Amino acid sequence: MGSALAGLAILNLVTYARLHSRWPVTEIELFSQLCADSVIFGFLLFNAGGATNPFIFILLIPLLSAAATLSRRFVILMAVVVILLYTTLLQVYRPMVVAEQSHRHSILNLFDLHVTGMWINFLFTSVLVTWSITQMQQALKQREQTLQQERERRIQDQQLLSLATMAAGTAHELGTPLSTMRITLSEMAQDHPQDSTLQEDIELMQEQVERCSERLQQLARQVRDDTPCPSTFGTFLTQVLDEWSLMRPDAEFELVPLPPGLSQARLQTFISLQQALLNLLNNAADANPKGIEISAEGEASHLKLKIHDRGAGLPLEQADQLGKPFVTTKGRGLGIGLFLTATTLAQHQGEVRLYNHPEGGTLTEVRLPLLSEDPHHA
Numbered sequence: 001m002g003s004a005l006a007g008l009a010i011l012n013l014v015t016y017a018r019l020h021s022r023w024p025v026t027e028i029e030l031f032s033q034l035c036a037d038s039v040i041f042g043f044l045l046f047n048a049g050g051a052t053n054p055f056i057f058i059l060l061i062p063l064l065s066a067a068a069t070l071s072r073r074f075v076i077l078m079a080v081v082v083i084l085l086y087t088t089l090l091q092v093y094r095p096m097v098v099a100e101q102s103h104r105h106s107i108l109n110l111f112d113l114h115v116t117g118m119w120i121n122f123l124f125t126s127v128l129v130t131w132s133i134t135q136m137q138q139a140l141k142q143r144e145q146t147l148q149q150e151r152e153r154r155i156q157d158q159q160l161l162s163l164a165t166m167a168a169g170t171a172h173e174l175g176t177p178l179s180t181m182r183i184t185l186s187e188m189a190q191d192h193p194q195d196s197t198l199q200e201d202i203e204l205m206q207e208q209v210e211r212c213s214e215r216l217q218q219l220a221r222q223v224r225d226d227t228p229c230p231s232t233f234g235t236f237l238t239q240v241l242d243e244w245s246l247m248r249p250d251a252e253f254e255l256v257p258l259p260p261g262l263s264q265a266r267l268q269t270f271i272s273l274q275q276a277l278l279n280l281l282n283n284a285a286d287a288n289p290k291g292i293e294i295s296a297e298g299e300a301s302h303l304k305l306k307i308h309d310r311g312a313g314l315p316l317e318q319a320d321q322l323g324k325p326f327v328t329t330k331g332r333g334l335g336i337g338l339f340l341t342a343t344t345l346a347q348h349q350g351e352v353r354l355y356n357h358p359e360g361g362t363l364t365e366v367r368l369p370l371l372s373e374d375p376h377h378a
Helices: 002-019 027-046 054-069 072-091 104-191 196-224 233-247 271-287 337-347
Strands: 229-232 253-255 266-269 292-298 302-308 351-356 362-369
Touching (some): 002 027, 027 054, 027 072, 054 104, 104 196, 229 233, 233 253, 233 266, 233 271, 233 292, 266 362, 271 292, 271 302, 271 362, 337 362
Parallel strands (some): 253 292
Antiparallel strands (some): 229 266, 292 302, 302 362
16 A cells, blocks of 8 residues: 555656646647556555455546547546446455454444545545545636636727728828828919918918928838837836826926836837827817826836726716727717727736726826846846
């Protein structure tokens, strides 16, 4: 029995080392492992009373494992192996105690001992089956959640690709009418050189046309040159707020002083990440341009940027739909800004969450990963 237990221990050590290798486990290999377990269990039972041992049902453990993990043909083979072992142990075994026929009380004591052993076996089997089934259910649920997240990610990638294709086509198509407007405005300016009022209007329209053209060219450059750039959080936040102030001069905001050390915390910045934060700030300004509060706090490996606006808050019937394409709480919104923002942040290991603030309005929380400190650059 000691040699059988030593063999089982060696098998477990080999299995533990095998599971840490990069090669996947096949059904034949797992079936071989369960067969080895069954044979070792059978050898132990052979030296401990065979089928008279109350722990004979330990042979069901490899069968239960096979039924939960292997295909039908291997489960049938495992059942045949277990039945053959049990049948053999009914006839061939080493008895633990030889009962004396002349002493009836010895037989009764053995029966009581057997019943007690069955009770212990029942408790052991119940605990083992409960633990095994629970672990398998959790593994299946986790796998299902992973598959669901992967399906949702693929759907979002397809939607994002469709939006990118539409945006690229629209940007290309806008070049023609802008060129036409530029030529037409130039001809109008030449045809009416004496009309000062009209000249002012033409100059204003020409500035707007040039601004649209520059914006399209800038958009193309940003998509082409969107490379990661390490920066401190304070510098990055200042750049975002400065650009936002130029875009939305009507917005009034208050930046709460950053906690000590957070301003110098380093993170990977992207042009797309900057645009994502601008989208969130614009959403806050669209809700209410007055009284926007911006704050930040640090965590172990992340930082959290908070944007609190004084708007009407989130409608409860759309709260679970926000972040999906073409879902908006603004009457004239397209419903793609928050979707693009959430997708961009997810690509950079970040996330965005929106809540109804207790004091009114909407609280937008952006969680961004920080760069790990390099001890060689301390």
